[in-house]
Amino acid sequence: MIIAVDAAGGDHYPKNPVLGALAAIKEFERLTILLVGPKKLVQNELSKYSFDQDRIQVVDSPEIVEMTDSASAALKQKPNSSIAKGISMHKQGQCHGFVSAGNTGALLAASMFILGKLEGISRPTIATYYPSLEGFRLIIDAGANLEIKPDMALQFALMGQVYAKEIMGIEQPRVGLLNVGEEEGKGTELLKEIYGALKQIPSFIGNVEGRDILIPKADIFITDGYIGNVVLKLGESLPGILKTLVGQRLQQSKGTPEMMSFVQQILTESLAPFDYERVGGLPFLGVNGTSVVGHGGSSPTAIKNMIKVAMDCVEHSINDKIIASIN
Amino acid sequence: MIIAVDAAGGDHYPKNPVLGALAAIKEFERLTILLVGPKKLVQNELSKYSFDQDRIQVVDSPEIVEMTDSASAALKQKPNSSIAKGISMHKQGQCHGFVSAGNTGALLAASMFILGKLEGISRPTIATYYPSLEGFRLIIDAGANLEIKPDMALQFALMGQVYAKEIMGIEQPRVGLLNVGEEEGKGTELLKEIYGALKQIPSFIGNVEGRDILIPKADIFITDGYIGNVVLKLGESLPGILKTLVGQRLQQSKGTPEMMSFVQQILTESLAPFDYERVGGLPFLGVNGTSVVGHGGSSPTAIKNMIKVAMDCVEHSINDKIIASIN
Numbered sequence: 047m048i049i050a051v052d053a054a055g056g057d058h059y060p061k062n063p064v065l066g067a068l069a070a071i072k073e074f075e076r077l078t079i080l081l082v083g084p085k086k087l088v089q090n091e092l093s094k095y096s097f098d099q100d101r102i103q104v105v106d107s108p109e110i111v112e113m114t115d116s117a118s119a120a121l122k123q124k125p126n127s128s129i130a131k132g133i134s135m136h137k138q139g140q141c142h143g144f145v146s147a148g149n150t151g152a153l154l155a156a157s158m159f160i161l162g163k164l165e166g167i168s169r170p171t172i173a174t175y176y177p178s179l180e181g182f183r184l185i186i187d188a189g190a191n192l193e194i195k196p197d198m199a200l201q202f203a204l205m206g207q208v209y210a211k212e213i214m215g216i217e218q219p220r221v222g223l224l225n226v227g228e229e230e231g232k233g234t235e236l237l238k239e240i241y242g243a244l245k246q247i248p249s250f251i252g253n254v255e256g257r258d259i260l261i262p263k264a265d266i267f268i269t270d271g272y273i274g275n276v277v278l279k280l281g282e283s284l285p286g287i288l289k290t291l292v293g294q295r296l297q298q299s300k301g302t303p304e305m306m307s308f309v310q311q312i313l314t315e316s317l318a319p320f321d322y323e324r325v326g327g328l329p330f331l332g333v334n335g336t337s338v339v340g341h342g343g344s345s346p347t348a349i350k351n352m353i354k355v356a357m358d359c360v361e362h363s364i365n366d367k368i369i370a371s372i373n
Numbered sequence: 374m375i376i377a378v379d380a381a382g383g384d385h386y387p388k389n390p391v392l393g394a395l396a397a398i399k400e401f402e403r404l405t406i407l408l409v410g411p412k413k414l415v416q417n418e419l420s421k422y423s424f425d426q427d428r429i430q431v432v433d434s435p436e437i438v439e440m441t442d443s444a445s446a447a448l449k450q451k452p453n454s455s456i457a458k459g460i461s462m463h464k465q466g467q468c469h470g471f472v473s474a475g476n477t478g479a480l481l482a483a484s485m486f487i488l489g490k491l492e493g494i495s496r497p498t499i500a501t502y503y504p505s506l507e508g509f510r511l512i513i514d515a516g517a518n519l520e521i522k523p524d525m526a527l528q529f530a531l532m533g534q535v536y537a538k539e540i541m542g543i544e545q546p547r548v549g550l551l552n553v554g555e556e557e558g559k560g561t562e563l564l565k566e567i568y569g570a571l572k573q574i575p576s577f578i579g580n581v582e583g584r585d586i587l588i589p590k591a592d593i594f595i596t597d598g599y600i601g602n603v604v605l606k607l608g609e610s611l612p613g614i615l616k617t618l619v620g621q622r623l624q625q626s627k628g629t630p631e632m633m634s635f636v637q638q639i640l641t642e643s644l645a646p647f648d649y650e651r652v653g654g655l656p657f658l659g660v661n662g663t664s665v666v667g668h669g670g671s672s673p674t675a676i677k678n679m680i681k682v683a684m685d686c687v688e689h690s691i692n693d694k695i696i697a698s699i700n
Contacts, residue, residue: 192561226602234519256606260614273600275553279583287587291643305635316618
């Protein structure tokens with residue numbers, strides 16, 4: 047298995063992609079990594095560590111896509127970026143997948159234009175993991191499609207079910223439509239039409255509400271990318287906010303140092319379900335390839351886990367199963 | 374000051390509205406309460422307590438609006454409900470405001486049809502308090518308008534500013550547009566148009582994201598009622614979810630009983646900013662009257678605080694100030 051990793055993407059390149067790649071070849075057998083980025087920069091970082099030289103190769107891509115670049119500008123004006131190079135190599139069969147903590151919009155655009163869509167798919171989607179009392183669940187769409195239509199929503203749900211079953215090990219993934227009330231007939235005309243389309247899915251459980259996400263009442267929450275994105279970022283901000291709130295209370299409390307450190311330990315452990323690092327990222331669903339995107343702030347562990355996600359998608363032939371499910 | 378209270382609304386009537394009313398007359402001077410509900414039911418509950426009989430009157434309304442009734446059906450089929458009766462009395466000047474923990478849709482419909490809109494307002498809105506590191510802030514709309522337009526969004530922001538300044542004591546309330554990215558030009562065409570409309574407001578700070586809510590980066594977060602409702606209910610579910618997560622960790626820990634109770638005390642105190650009971654509810658903004666709606670599960674304290682909100686709105690002439698701000 048050969049996975050290409052964006053060594054010029056995210057907030058902490060080349061260090062974190064390099065460390066993530068090194069961790070991955072240590073943990074996963076039969077894996078070779080292509081580190082795609084400005085050659086000298088990447089080699090300089092790599093030279094700090096000792097590793098099996100046969101299993102990591104550096105591929106030069108001199109141009110850098112900034113996190114603030116617009117997707118279309120990044121593609122047109124920087125044809126020699128790590129994203130363009132990595133996705134092109136994937137298209138040409140030189141690697142099984144590409145992993146990036148870089149500019150999500152640019153990666154999605156490159157994936158759609160260079161790799162293309164899977165047969166029968168109207169719009170690829172970004173799904174996101176969301177924490178719950180029973181582990182991560184999926185929210186789809188998380189920002190790729192700010193407006194959705196009934197046929198798109200149906201495909202998102204079907205693709206999400208393949209992913210949840212194959213990669214997350216959820217046997218019969220329940221699909222719920224995020225809405226403002228539980229009863230059928232709630233919401234806008236569009237939401238009612240989407241409800242009608244989702245009814246084709248045997249494990250569609252109907253409308254679900256914001257309070258049902260963390261329980262979780264469904265395994266896949268279908269919504270538009272505007273809501274998905276707001277809810278995703280709200281969730282990402284939670285652990286930090288809670289640690290601040292608890293820290294403030296502790297300062298005012300009369301606990302002993304031992305008790306205070308016990309509180310912080312329990313809190314950190316309790317918030318583990320909110321730790322996105324454990325999964326790192328998800329592939330774009332509906333793209334004709336394996337293109338995994340993660341958070342800009344991804345740690346080495348997060349990047350290692352994104353590489354694992356890419357490997358899992360390839361090993362489980364996710365795209366073949368999506369095509370079979372849709373058509 | 375005379376405030377009418379829905380004694381047949383919410384999940385725990387008549388008990389909680391009655392207890393909330395009793396707490397209110399104890400705490401607030403020069404306040405008379407009209408308890409609106411099935412007379413015998415309410416009187417029976419009231420008879421359990423001793424109180425100043427001059428300050429609480431029971432107004433009979435035999436019909437009950439269920440929480441699951443549709444708004445229009447509730448209005449048409451149950452003309453003698455507590456909601457219809459209370460709002461009608463307010464329209465006729467028999468009380469200064471109406472407070473209910475009952476069916477939000479029915480209360481909004483009754484408020485719009487019986488009280489009407491304020492001069493110049495295109496659509497009344499439901500705002501919601503949202504917790505943050507600096508106390509509650511506002512999200513508008515929270516479910517009354519699932520689709521919004523630029524002129525509506527501008528009015529929501531202006532009404533929110535009046536409320537935040539007068540009732541919440543925020544001197545220069547910052548307005549932010551919830552979007553999928555910070556830069557101007559992000560989001561759908563509609564979001565770009567709303568951005569353009571909000572630019573008229575001097576303290577508009579531009580686009581904000583889901584991660585900015587709890588900080589809080591703005592004092593008033595403008596969004597559509599679909600997102601506002603999902604985010605509102607997600608936030609309401611959080612304290613319970615966190616207590617469960619921490620409880621599970623504690624059971625597996627080796628802390629002493631003293632340490633474990635210290636954790637729970639700190640957690641409860643830390644989650645105080647998430648406690649909606651402290652405000653109880655908000656008035657519909659843009660309605661020609663004072664109609665305060667709260668959570669179905671409102672406690673007596675929450676209902677007492679809703680009564681306080683209604684009193685504050687009247688005392689601060691919120692509606693006059695909204696009209697001056699809009700026109």
